[in-house]
Structures are given as C-alpha cells and as structure tokens.
Amino acid sequence: MRISGLCMFLLPALLCLNLQAQRPPKAIRHVVVIGVDGMSPDGIHQANTPHMDRLMREGAWTLHARSVTPSSSSPNWASIIMGADVEQHGIHSNDYERDDYILPPVVRGNADIFPTIFGEIHQQMPRAEIGAIYEWGGFGRLFEKEAVDYNQRASSEAAAAQLASDYIVAKRPTFCFVHLDHVDHAGHIAGHGTAKYYRSVERADSLIGQILEAIVRAGIADETLVLICADHGGKGHGHGGLTMAEMEVPLILYGPGVKKGYELPIPVFQYDHAATVAFALGVEAPMPGLAGHRAAPSKVLKCPPATMRWPLYSKGRSFFMVKKATSPQAACSGATPWCRSRTRSRAKSAIPSMAAPRDPGLRCTKKPFPSASRRW
Numbered sequence: 001m002r003i004s005g006l007c008m009f010l011l012p013a014l015l016c017l018n019l020q021a022q023r024p025p026k027a028i029r030h031v032v033v034i035g036v037d038g039m040s041p042d043g044i045h046q047a048n049t050p051h052m053d054r055l056m057r058e059g060a061w062t063l064h065a066r067s068v069t070p071s072s073s074s075p076n077w078a079s080i081i082m083g084a085d086v087e088q089h090g091i092h093s094n095d096y097e098r099d100d101y102i103l104p105p106v107v108r109g110n111a112d113i114f115p116t117i118f119g120e121i122h123q124q125m126p127r128a129e130i131g132a133i134y135e136w137g138g139f140g141r142l143f144e145k146e147a148v149d150y151n152q153r154a155s156s157e158a159a160a161a162q163l164a165s166d167y168i169v170a171k172r173p174t175f176c177f178v179h180l181d182h183v184d185h186a187g188h189i190a191g192h193g194t195a196k197y198y199r200s201v202e203r204a205d206s207l208i209g210q211i212l213e214a215i216v217r218a219g220i221a222d223e224t225l226v227l228i229c230a231d232h233g234g235k236g237h238g239h240g241g242l243t244m245a246e247m248e249v250p251l252i253l254y255g256p257g258v259k260k261g262y263e264l265p266i267p268v269f270q271y272d273h274a275a276t277v278a279f280a281l282g283v284e285a286p287m288p289g290l291a292g293h294r295a296a297p298s299k300v301l302k303c304p305p306a307t308m309r310w311p312l313y314s315k316g317r318s319f320f321m322v323k324k325a326t327s328p329q330a331a332c333s334g335a336t337p338w339c340r341s342r343t344r345s346r347a348k349s350a351i352p353s354m355a356a357p358r359d360p361g362l363r364c365t366k367k368p369f370p371s372a373s374r375r376w
C-alpha cells in the first residue's frame, strides 16, 4: 500500500483516538485576542516587532493564515468571532448592516445575527467577565452587545490599548477582544509596504507589549492565552481582492500549554480562531455542528472528515491540531498535505517566501467571490 493510501486508511481511527484524549488545558482561565486591522505578514516580517517576535519564539504561529473572501474587514472580523465563513454568517462586505444586508445568516442567535464567541462564552460561562474594546466602530455591529460586560469603542489605537490594559488589570476578564485600526489606516493612506506602514506595525507591536504588560500586572499571565490576528493584508492602498498580499494574515498563539517556537504546519483560516478560543476556555464554539467542529459530526459520522475548523491549540508537547488528518479538499484532489513531515523554523528569516506554496488540495473549493476593493 502506498504511503498516502495508508494515511487515508488509518487517519479516521487516529483522529477518533485523539479526539477522545483531548481536553482543554486546565491552566487557561483567560483569553485575550488582539486583532490588528490590516496587519500583513509582510508587515511583521519587515518591521521591528520585538514583542510579536517573542510571542512567536515562545508560542505557536503562522504567517500564512488565510482571510475569507472578500479580504475586507467586516467579513473577516465576523469570521474570526463567529467561527464561520461568509456563506454562513452572511456578512459579505463592509456595506453590511444588521438591517441592511443581502445574504441572511443561515442561523440567527440571540441578537439576530450568527452566534459569536462572545455570546457562546456568555451563555456557557454565565459568570465570565467579557470585554470588547475596538477602535473601528464597525466592529461593534458584529457581536451580541448583551453578552459583553465592557463594550467600549476607542478613539485611537493608543486609547484602545490603554482601555484594554486598564480593563484587564481591573477586571481580569475571562475573554477580552482588542481591535486596533491604525495599521489599516497606514495601508490606505501611505500604502502597504511603505516605511510608514511598517512604522504603524511597529506601533502595533508596542501596544501589544503594553497589553502583555497589563496581563502580567493583573497577575494572570500564567493562565492567559494571547491570540494575535489580523483581518486582511493589503496591496497598494487597499485590499478586498484575492492576491496573497491581501489574503494572507498572521496568527500568533501564546500562553500556557502552547507549543513554543512552533510554526503551524497546517492551513489556518479565520474561522479557526473562535474554535481555538472556545477550546481554550472549555466551551463549545459557535454553531460547532454547522462549522464541522467536533460535536455534531459524531452523530453523522464516526469520525469527522476534516479538521479545518478545529482548535489550533496544543496540549502539552503534542500539538492539538491532529496533523494526520485528511480533508474534503485533500480528498478531492488526491493530496494529503497533513501527511507530510512537519517543518519547523524559529526565525522569521526562515520563512521562504511571503507567497505560501500552492496547495493542490485547495483547488477544488468554491469559486472565489468577485474582488471588491474598498476603503476599509
């Protein structure tokens, strides 16, 4: 039997065994997500980012996570907090409003929108302290306000970081989402790949450092998962299209139990993040069955066929994401990308190219959305 055939045959069994053994890490009691609007992998690569570099050295990361299409802010922030793709949550562009949209969500939660991780934590952990601090006001229409104890729009990136830091120290939140918008502004005004853009990434790094310091001051550093993400990259003065410069984004995970210096060897998508946060806190992700997450498939299939939306979290020394998994994409192309041996690199310079290798397994997915270059 060929190796790939062997993988295909054994994987479902391996997957089931892993699922039963996996439990959320007990040490995690807090999750802080810092979302930097428009921060591209190139930005991290080129700018001087000591804080993010440290988180990468001491955590797990990828600079090849992928945005949902179109690579605009609203669809991507929605996917990040909803754990779903555009065709599910329906937030297809920045023109979306709760009372003015084209595509309705396939499922409506309490706030009449697709359920988010804010609402899930609130419902499943009634005592949880939950905060949302965001520089871009549009973020506020994407989640259930009633699920959040501290809902604050910030007037600037500095204000967002300060509000978040004060909140973390004062309340030690179970879940805190911080959105910084200034890097996106730099991309639109000065242009992506310019010195001003890289300086804005350096400023984001400095603000991330400030929030990390607050986590330490709050006395919760040893039980906090930090997740750094971005909604999209950019090209020229905009984004919204399908180029890799627009579609590739970073993901950095840091905290107890996270594998150190570990470059994620698997495809990572925006809708993975909510499942990762949920796993870390021991709650169910938004609409797990719908997203192919771990709960519902057991009723339909003995083993879920894909790990695409599973938590990207490590347990002890073994990376939580099951490496030897197959996916519908792999199956339809004959490729088994997770059967390849892992690569590992600690230095950013080891990243061969900003353009991720083409994965033949992704070719048979749905057709892309039309490109729409927008201001946001």
Ligand SMILES: [Zn+2]
Residues within 6 Å of the ligand: 037, 038, 072, 073, 074, 184, 231, 232, 376
């Ligand atoms: Zn954006």
